[in-house]
Amino acid sequence: xxxxxxxxxxxxxxxxxxxxxxxxxxxxxxxxxxxxxxxxxxxxxxxxxxxxxxxxxxxxxxxxxxxxxxxxxxxxxxxxxxxxxxxxxxxxxxxxxxxxxxxxxxxxxxxxxxxxxxxxxxxxxxxxxxxxxxxxxxxxxxxxxxxxxxxxxxxxxxxxxxxxxxxxxxxxxxxxxxxxxxxxxxxxxxxxxxxxxxxxxxxxxxxxxxxxxxxxxxxxxxxxxxxxxxxxxxxxxxxxxxxxxxxxxxxxx
Numbered sequence: 001x002x003x004x005x006x007x008x009x010x011x012x013x014x015x016x017x018x019x020x021x022x023x024x025x026x027x028x029x030x031x032x033x034x035x036x037x038x039x040x041x042x043x044x045x046x047x048x049x050x051x052x053x054x055x056x057x058x059x060x061x062x063x064x065x066x067x068x069x070x071x072x073x074x075x076x077x078x079x080x081x082x083x084x085x086x087x088x089x090x091x092x093x094x095x096x097x098x099x100x101x102x103x104x105x106x107x108x109x110x111x112x113x114x115x116x117x118x119x120x121x122x123x124x125x126x127x128x129x130x131x132x133x134x135x136x137x138x139x140x141x142x143x144x145x146x147x148x149x150x151x152x153x154x155x156x157x158x159x160x161x162x163x164x165x166x167x168x169x170x171x172x173x174x175x176x177x178x179x180x181x182x183x184x185x186x187x188x189x190x191x192x193x194x195x196x197x198x199x200x201x202x203x204x205x206x207x208x209x210x211x212x213x214x215x216x217x218x219x220x221x222x223x224x225x226x227x228x229x230x231x232x233x234x235x236x237x238x239x240x241x242x243x244x245x246x247x248x249x250x251x252x253x
Contacts, residue, residue, distance in 0.1 A: 124155025
């Protein structure tokens with residue numbers, strides 16, 4: 001088993017850059033995860049795992065299938081350099097972002113489109129919820145937080161390895177979906193229908209928007225129908241991730 005002792009090692013420097021710089025993640029198509037649960041989910045998709053990094057105080061569980069995976073031992077100093085959590089479990093993985101062929105994308109029938117949601121925790125929660133609701137894919141539009149930000153990864157709890165996540169132009173996606181007779185729902189306060197009154201369909205796309213300003217007007221104008229979660233109490237609005245969960249299940253069930 002390979003061992004790295006110096007934080008000046010070029011690989012350690014690369015790992016640190018992947019943790020802190022979005023451009024580096026975008027350029028390389030790589031990211032870092034931390035903790036037993038995320039690493040366990042990752043190794044179920046072995047082709048995405050480049051390296052498992054293991055501290056002196058941690059060990060690989062006996063029931064994990066890590067055959068043909070590179071495992072690198074790291075010391076305490078490097079562990080602290082990589083840890084994003086206060087009480088790290090001392091296990092990390094260097095992974096590749098998933099890529100999805102265009103011909104596969106044309107078969108998706110249930111999608112979540114995200115327009116400029118900026119909080120990584122919200123993005124992660126929505127990815128996890130879409131995974132739980134049986135959605136085929138998540139499309140991240142311009143202005144949205146990075147899907148591979150460490151906070152997003154922790155919030156999604158491993159769903160990055162279960163559901164395709166694609167960055168794309170939402171205008172182009174809406175046109176393509178409509179051409180395939182996929183109903184496109186927007187979310188808005190005005191000119192909208194309560195979600196439980198909407199006619200159910202096997203294929204749909206739900207668009208959700210920015211925490212403060214909602215969906216961009218130009219995108220909202222292209223939807224087939226706009227829906228809303230009725231507010232029964234005195235709260236002015238719902239958190240976007242909570243509303244997304246209600247709407248996805250309302251449309252999917």
